[in-house]
Amino acid sequence: xxxxxxxxxxxxxxxxxxxxxxxxxxxxxxxxxxxxxxxxxxxxxxxxxxxxxxxxxxxxxxxxxxxxxxxxxxxxxxxxxxxxxxxxxxxxxxxxxxxxxxxxxxxxxxxxxxxxxxxxxxxxxxxxxxxxxxxxxxxxxxxxxxxxxxxxxxxxxxxxxxxxxxxxxxxxxxxxxxxxxxxxxxxxxxxxxxxxxxxxxxxxxxxxxxxxxxxxxxxxxxxxxxxxxxxxxxxxxxxxxxxxxxxxxxxxxxxxxxxxxxxxxxxxxxxxx
Numbered sequence: 001x002x003x004x005x006x007x008x009x010x011x012x013x014x015x016x017x018x019x020x021x022x023x024x025x026x027x028x029x030x031x032x033x034x035x036x037x038x039x040x041x042x043x044x045x046x047x048x049x050x051x052x053x054x055x056x057x058x059x060x061x062x063x064x065x066x067x068x069x070x071x072x073x074x075x076x077x078x079x080x081x082x083x084x085x086x087x088x089x090x091x092x093x094x095x096x097x098x099x100x101x102x103x104x105x106x107x108x109x110x111x112x113x114x115x116x117x118x119x120x121x122x123x124x125x126x127x128x129x130x131x132x133x134x135x136x137x138x139x140x141x142x143x144x145x146x147x148x149x150x151x152x153x154x155x156x157x158x159x160x161x162x163x164x165x166x167x168x169x170x171x172x173x174x175x176x177x178x179x180x181x182x183x184x185x186x187x188x189x190x191x192x193x194x195x196x197x198x199x200x201x202x203x204x205x206x207x208x209x210x211x212x213x214x215x216x217x218x219x220x221x222x223x224x225x226x227x228x229x230x231x232x233x234x235x236x237x238x239x240x241x242x243x244x245x246x247x248x249x250x251x252x253x254x255x256x257x258x259x260x261x262x263x264x265x266x267x268x269x270x271x272x273x
Contacts, residue, residue, distance in 0.1 A: 003033075004081065005040065005268040008073030010218025010247030012042045012268070013060070015081055018049040030061035033273070040273065043214045046074050048081060054094035054101045056082055062213025069160040070099035072221015072250075072261050076117035079104040080265035083114050099159020118262040121222065124229035124254075127155040134161030136187045146181045153182070154230040158259070161192045161212075162226035170198040170206045179210025193220060195227045202238045205231060207245055218247030225259045228252040 001023075004015040014033050016023060023029060030045035032038075044062045051057035058078050060071045075095055082088050083106050091106040102119055109115035125132055128140030134157060141154045154164040163182065167173050179194040194210040207227050209220040224243040231237040232254050239254045251262040 002270065002272050003040070004270050005042065006077040006081065007247075007266050007268060008076045008219060008221065008263060009245055009250065011071075011073035011220060012218075013044050013046045013071075013074050013077065014040050014042045015046045015048060015077065017081075017085075018047050019087070023047060026059065026061050027065040027067065030063065031065045034063035040271070043211070043217050044068075044071075044074075046071075046078065048078055051096040054096040055088060055090070056093065057096040059098075062211070063215075064213045066213040067098070068213065070097045070102070070158065070222055072119060072121060072158075072223075072225060073219055073263070074221075075102055075104065075119055076221070076263060076265040077267075079106050079117045079119075080114040080267065083108070084267070097159070114265060116262060117265050118260055119221070120257070121158055121225045121259040121261050123258045124226060125157040126230075126233070127157075130157070132157045132161070134188065134190050134192065136189060142187065144182070144185060144187075146178055146185075149178065151178075151182065154234075155192075156226035156230050158222040158226045158229075160222055161188065161190065162195060162223055163188070163192050164195045164197055164227045164230045166231075167196050167198060170196055170208050173208065175208045175210050175216050179216065183210060183212065193223050193226075195220070195223045197227045197231065199231055199236045200244075202236070203241050205237055205241060205243050207243050209245075219245040219250070221250065221261055221263070224250045225252055225261055229254060229259060 049057040105118040107116040253260040
């Protein structure tokens with residue numbers, strides 16, 4: 001099987017072109033290939049497939065084999081993959097995901113290769129204004145105690161579930177410990193992506209994420225959108241702001257038709273296994 005290794009801000013996945021390859025059991029394959037010691041290594045597996053509703057279809061599997069609805073960093077790489085390999089000549093493409101169809105604007109750079117991708121991520125849904133199956137509560141925010149700490153959690157769906165905690169020192173925060181514990185709370189029956197954020201100024205936010213199915217990762221596109229939307233709703237961030245993640249920076253815009261995310265997409269290498 002041929003594959004490509006790509007990443008968006010260090011959020012790295014193994015990409016398989018299912019126009020040419022057949023993957024019988026993507027869940028177990030993701031577990032095997034994502035292992036950083038005995039496999040290729042990555043945060044999961046991405047399948048690029050035909051679609052009857054859009055230009056392409058994306059399926060994403062986390063490193064533990066669970067299937068996710070959407071991945072903002074991965075979908076930018078899908079846009080780069082299909083353009084750079086001549087699967088499309090359009091710079092405006094649509095991609096079907098379990099969270100719905102997403103619209104991509106591709107920006108060619110050197111050698112006509114895609115360097116940046118802007119993605120329409122849809123409308124953020126908040127737990128007090130929408131019926132969201134991923135959450136069991138309708139308060140916004142919700143107060144919880146986890147071990148020795150109290151958290152105010154702002155829960156947002158970007159097609160997949162996120163909950164956001166504001167902390168004073170993101171860089172030194174024990175994300176692994178508290179992310180895992182928050183993720184397991186009974187109010188999140190389908191688990192949740194946990195974002196820890198620090199607002200620096202109205203134009204800048206720092207974020208670390210503990211992802212559902214993968215643990216802490218270098219970046220999370222949907223998480224950046226959910227966190228920015230939560231802080232924008234509170235008036236802490238402007239409607240266009242930069243989110244700084246361990247892997248780099250994403251630009252998030254909240255326009256009249258929803259959230260837009262702009263960031264890089266990077267090809268690392270191709271291989272065969």
